[in-house]
Amino acid sequence: MIQGSHLRQEERDTLKKLKQMPIDSLNLEAISIATNLYRSAQRLRVKMETEVLSSYKLSWTAFSILYDLWVWGRLETRRLAELSGISTATASNVIKTLEKKNFCSKSVDPRDRRLVFVTITAEGKAAIEELYPEFYKGETKLIAGMTNEEQKTLAALLRKAADNLHTT
Structure with a gap:
């Protein structure tokens, strides 16, 4: 209770x-x-x-996709959508916006033209490397006042909650 x-x-x-x-x-x-x-x-x-993100006119979702590309380098559109928790249609629209900013580029798999891969560009990498330190400060502010043990517990509980909603 x-x-x-x-x-x-x-x-x-x-x-x-x-x-x-x-x-x-x-x-x-x-x-x-x-x-x-x-x-x-x-x-x-x-x-x-x-x-933070307004300096580059990025939404949370656009930043999320750019971040995943920064971490992984090249990802298939469906995987980007999954990582961001959005539909593939939404991911495609956000990727178009990032392409217009020259933050990423798309390529089609020659063996299966249905597969579209997205790669971060040098400009995208420069943008995320400028933004991320400030973004990180916001992430740490979120958990300010929590002990290290409380942070670990919260992270584990949030993973468990997210797993409860994971659809396969």
Whole structure:
């Protein structure tokens, strides 16, 4: 059961309202976790897009794709979509935007023309290498005040939550 002392007033009020809903066996802990996870992710996204990514006019999704290309060098479009948690259609549109900025280039597999590979360009690499140190500062601010053990626990629990939603 959720203990009220560590909750923000807004969360206590929300949970109080939810308890009045005509739904059998509400799992208030699940609601609280999902709500806080969503709000944390949204705050991080807005902060990074406003304070860091705006200098290159990049969305969170565009940065995510550029980051994956920086790490892996060359990836197939479907894999990029999977890593970013977006549809292949959305990935294709974001890749077009990154291509216009000359941050990546596409090539078709000569053996299977349905496979499109995306590669980071020198300009894309320069952009991500300029952006990432500031982005990293935002990532570390997210976990400020947590012990190393708390960080490891949170990371493990978030992996477990993500695995619960993984569809094959």
